Every structure is written in C-alpha cells, then in structure tokens.
Amino acid sequence: MPNPLENYQQKLRTLSDRLVAIQQPIRILDAIKWPAQWREEFFARGANTPPPADKAYYQSIPLGFDLNQTRAELKSLLSDIKKELGKKDPLGLILQDTTEQYLLVMDLLKDRGTTGFIDHSRALYGSAHDHLIGDRRSLKEVGEHLCDIFHLPAAKHISFAQPKLYDAEQSVGILQSKLDGYFTRHNVQVKLSDGIVSDAAAGGDSIKLNTRSKFSDRDLHVLEVHEGWVHVGTTLNGRAQPYATWLGVGSPRIAAHQEGLAVLLETLTFASFPARARRISDRVTAIHMAEEGADFLDVYRHFIAAGLSQNDSYAVAQRVFRGGRVNGGAVFTKDLSYVRGFVENLNFIHSAISAGRPELIPMLFLGKLNLNDIPVLYGAYLSGIIDPPQYVPPMFSDLNGLYVWFGFANGMHLIDMERVQGHFIDMFSTIPSVCPTIMSPTATQDVEL
Template sequence: MTQPQTYLEALKHCSDAMISAQKPILILDAIKWPQQTEVEFFADGAKRLPAISREDYARMNPLGFDPDDKRRELESIAHTITQRLGADDPLGRILLQTLNQYQTVVSMLENRGTPAFQAASQTLYGSTRDALRGDTLSLIDLGKRLCEIFSLPAAQHLNASHPKNIEAGAAVDILRQRLQPYFVDSAFTVKETDGIVSDASAGGDCIKVNTHAAFSKLDLQVLEVHEGWVHVGTTLNGRNQPWATWLSAGSPRITALQEGLAVLIETLTFSSFPGRARRISDRVVAIDMAEAGADFMEVYRHFINQGLGQRESYKIAQRVFRGGDVAGGACFTKDLSYVRGLVETVNFIRSAILADRPELLPWLFAGKVALDDIPTLYHYHKEQIIAPPRYLPPMFRDLNGLYVWFGFSSGFAAIDLKNIQAHFQSLFRQHPS
C-alpha cells in the first residue's frame, strides 16, 4: 500500500533535519593528530609518548558546535519524528536510533582525552571482548587467530612482491581514470590532501589521497573498490533517495557494515593481500591492549617486536589512541568495525541465500545502512519510498556468481576442517617448504 504524500513529506522533513544537525559532528576531524606529531616522535628517537593531551584536542581541533545546544537540537528532532511519523513507524525507528547515537557521539567528543571518551566509543563501536553477533567467539579471539594466519612466512613473502612505488599525485590520476566511468553522471573526484591520518579516505563524493603516502599497485586496487565502490558508492546512492535522505549520511551504527562490506569487496575482487589483512587484524589486538590499560609506547613497541616497521607500528598505535589518552586509560575502538563488519556481512549474505532471499543483497548498497535496516528498506522500496541503489559492484548487479560462491561457502561450513587439515598436513610434511 502506497503511503500518502503527507507521510512522504514528513519523512523527508525529518531526514533533512537530521542531516543538517549532524553536519558539524565530524568525528575523525575532531580527533586527528597533526603530521608534526609523527615527525617529532621519530625525531625524539621514538622513546617518549606523543605530545597529545586533552587540552591539545580543544586547541587544535575545536568542535564546530556547542555540545549542549546540539543535544537540545537532536532531542527536538526526535520529538518531531515521534509526532509526525509515530513512535512505531519502522523508518522513524531507524531515524530515532541514529539520533540516539549522535547524542553519544557528542558526549564522546566533548570528553576527548579522558576515560569517558573510551566508554562512549565502546557504546558506539563495541569492545574487543564483545562476542560476534549470533556466536560466542569474541572479537579479540578472532583477531589473534587472523594475526597468526597473516603473519606466516608465506604471507610475508607474498607482501614483498608489491613495492610502494607510486607517489600520491600519480595515485590520484590512476584512481580518477578508473572510477570516473564507474560513477558516470556524478560529481565524483579524487584529490590530494595532508589533512588525513590514513593513506586515503572517502568523504562524500570524493576520495582523498594523503600527500605523504606512497602506494603499490595492489594498494590502488584496494582503494578503488574499498573507498570507491563501497564508501563513495553508498553515499551517492543515498543522495539519490527522494525521501529517505538520511541514507546519504553515515553514523556509527552503520560503520560495521560499511567497513565489513568494503573488506568483503576487496576479497571478492582479489584486490587484498596478506599485509593489508594483517593490518586490519592487528588493530583488534592494539585496541585490546589499550582497553586493558596499555599506553601508546607499549602498543607501538608490541608491533615493533612483531616485526612491523617503525612507521607502520606508529600508524597502528595512532589510530587506536586518537581522541583518547596516550598515557593509557582511553582509546578509540572504531577499528573493530572492519573484522566485526566482515564477519557479520558474510553471515548476512549466507543467511539471505539460505532463506531464499537473495533479492535483499543489493540493498547493502542502498546508502549508509545497518544490516538490521535492510529488510525494512526493501519493504518500503515495494511501497515506492526507497529507491534502489544505482551504483552497484558487478557481483551485486548480477547475483549468479555471488549466490554460487556463498552457497558453496554455506555448504562447506558443515565440514570438520581439523580432520581435513590433519590429512593434508601429513602430505605437507613429506615435502617441507
């Protein structure tokens, strides 16, 4: 049954209000470290904690909003949603859940550099001791196992064959040439910047490439599908929504699906590599250490002792302690989203196939969505409220290969791998590597 025009107008009004309210809440900008901090850390022999304090965050990265005013604004929008859409409206509930998370984000950012920052981060992104959805395995147990797999000698050998010999300017040109045809009829672009911590990141309809970074050919393949197909693609699909305009804006509740889907696409396109996969699992271990009270230097030295380079070890520790306290007691847990999101997204796809609902799978790309939103969004698509995703990776445009891949995966899950591995290990021992 098609919803009346008054409902559609109310939905768009509430969506637009939330988008406007969240615009100045820039989490990564509020907790980023200047490039000079890394320069000074190594100039000092990598022997002292980086000079980042609670006061530094307030001075370097002032919030673009007043926390109390922002809380009142978010509460007012929530009241409007309840009045105009109803407390039991399924799309209204998604909006209310998102607004509630923004309230927690406001608290997190006004407590940068304190234990309250970590507590809010754990509320938003979870803890390493959390169990995976529908399972008893914890994130840290899975993270440690993945670290072992991606640290094997063979993995290190494979990594060495892909040198980082492409400078930022050339990387921008390559990514632009590859992705502009994918995002035809959009405002998509790629540009250099020195204002990000990572080597590259997606923001709206743009991929930003760190001026100070160098890339391998495989790195660029990862960026093409991870930042481009997933992060930019879902943003642009969200912007194409006529009524549910909030689907163009990300919030912490959608981070696990965004990052998990991006890692999955890396894997399905054979773009990833062991070093990349290890960085993702290393971050789980780093967060676990920081949650247990380790300081920046302890995390940094742990990865040095694990055989990682100085710069790479610094980047891992930096990602974990940005916004927190380098002396210990407060960290940022967002990077758990990669491993958690990958497992949960794979399980969603397998479950949709086993339930004979493969038509739900393209809706992973409908915008900035959480897994639990997808059946609701599909239902409202049938009522002509939610538009289908325009920019879709090829394996989600034609589901045949994806269905077969994950159909086999679901069938193989019943096999006892321990017995199989024991059989082949006896063969491997006859011809050691």
C-alpha cells in the same frame, strides 16, 4: 483531500533533511586527529615518550559548531520524529536511533582526552569483548584467530614487493579513470590534499590522496573498491533517496557495516593481501590491550615485538589512542568495525542465500545503514518509499557467481579438514622447500586508510 502516503513521505523527508543539516559540520576524526609531525618527533625522542595528546590539546581543536546548540537541535528533532511519525513507525525508529547516535557523539567530543571518552566510544562502536550478531565468540577471539592466520609463514611466503610507482598526482589520474567507468551518473572527483594524515580518505562524492604519499597498482585497486565502490557509492545511493535522505550520511551506528563491507569487497576482488588483512586484525588486539589498561608505549612496543615496522606500530597505536589518553584508561574503539563488519556482512550474505532471500543482498549498498535496518528498508522499497541503489558492484548486481561461491563454501563443512590437511602435509614434506622469485618473502606495505 491530502493523500496519507504523500503526507507521510513529506514528513519523512522534512525530518530526514533536518538531520542531514544538523550533522553536516560534525567531523569526529577531524576532532581527534594527531599532527603528522608527531610521528617524526616520537622517533626523534627514541620512541620512549608518548605523543603530547592530552585534554588541553583536544580542546584546542575547533569543532566548527557549538556543542550545546547542536545537542539542543538534536533533542528537538528527536521529539519531532516521535510526534510526527509516531514512536513505533519502522522508518521513524531508524531515524530516532540515528539521531540518538549523534547525541552520543556530542558526549564523545565533549570528553576528548578524559577517562569518560572510552564509555562514549564503547556506546558508539562497541568493545573488544562484544559478541558478533548471533554468535558466541567475542571480537577479541575472532581478532586473535585472524591474527594467527595472517601470521602463518605462508602469509609471508607469498608476499612479494609491490613497488610504489606513482606519486600522488599520477595516482589521481589513474584512480579517476577507474572511477569514471563505475560512477556513470555522478561526477566523482579524485583530489590532492595536504590536510589528511592517512594516505587517502573518502568524502561525499570525492576521494582525497595525500600529496606526500606514493602508491602502487595494488594500493590503487584497494582505493577503487574500498573508498570508491563502497564509501562513495553508498553515499551517492543514499543521497539519491527521495525521502530517507539520512541514508546519505554516516553516523557511528553504520561504521561496522561500512568498513566491513569495504574489506569484504577488497577480498572478493582480490585487491587485499595478508599484510593488509593482518593490519586490520591487529587493530582488534590493540584495542583489547588498551581496554585492559595498556598505554600507548605498551601497544607500540607489543607490535614492534610482533615484527611490525616502527611506522606500522606507531600507526596502530595512534588509531587506538586518538581522542583518548595516551597514558591509558581511555581509547577509541572505532577500528573494531573492520573485523566486526566483515564477519557480520559475510554472515548476512550467507544467511540470505541459505534462507532463499538473495534479493536482500543488494540492499547492502542502499546507503549508510545498519544490517538490522535492512528488513524495514526492504519493506519500504516494496512500498515505493525507498528507491533501489543506483551503484551496486558487479558481483552483487548479478548474484550468480556469488551464490555459487557461497554454495561451495557452505559445503566445505562436511569435509574432515584435519584429516585432509594431514594427507597433504605428509605429501608436502617430500617437496624441496624452495621459494620462487615471484613469491620471495619481502616486506610489503599498503595504503593507510
């Protein structure tokens, strides 16, 4: 007589593997990317004419799969999940939601370069007007607050040059050595690539470095924890699952968790710095402007006026308008994921500690997931259906330091910071304003992820 648990596990694995296979050729960013030469052409024309990213351009980019056929396969899978696992099975509901996300992706890709693009983008990644989980503030408000912090004079005061000492080939060797010590059960490769627009990009079990880019020690530290520990690590943890293999692939529903967790790891390892954090918060402002009707040139000129370089201003505008319409009316809202995810992951950790449930925190690294999935996934772990993550960063595998850090941070709300700051500001006024050489204000740039 068949074992009911084994029967359920096999159904879950079969359905999960089907989703993994269907989504394999879907590459959202590849379907909306801009050629690298557009940047040079934009500046050659005096930065007065937006790049020629229109509907015809996007429709000329091959998807590598048939939209209608893939849509039909997803609908068939969705029906089978409900039939095989039941409409209310907890793990089945996550699988259903993930499948439905890919159906929305079909609509997003179909409407590239049209006004309908923004509706699908909002459905997948949200809007700057959205509120954070359990909070009254909108992403726009949080982004503005962070921009204010990272625009303070102190941010520039402590910045000092990080020379880009290593070309791409040298950087491959250095980063490979760093990751070999972390990924002890898998062969994670660092490769050169001339087919990516950014400086670096993570694949399933690899990280690609742009052959045209140069890197600093700080850049490589960021790549180690952001692309390596988080993006590659959670992919491998998800792929190692015996039944829930969908946890090894990333639909848009997991974007905020992934990008926010990556930014959080940069912060906890002290890899990040003000100019990089400002870039991430600036993206929220750019998306809000575009949602309110600004076009590519409006956004570009806003950041030029705010003190960003020409290249950085172009990069922010490019990320927001890729896939949409450069003359306004349709934007790509994925970059809200960094700020949203950072705050929501931080709040999750804080809440897990306060509620006496710190054992939930390592589940953040289980695979490609949404924070709301964790109670179900943890229950499945206790039932033996889900395996624990193989790769967990050191501060999350031994939670003692993290617990103390959050404990002290929580205690700070008892202090009247306005009164305290007033005391110290008065004291600082008697100190000569001399900037040490190591903290001299210089322009700093970071790797573009």
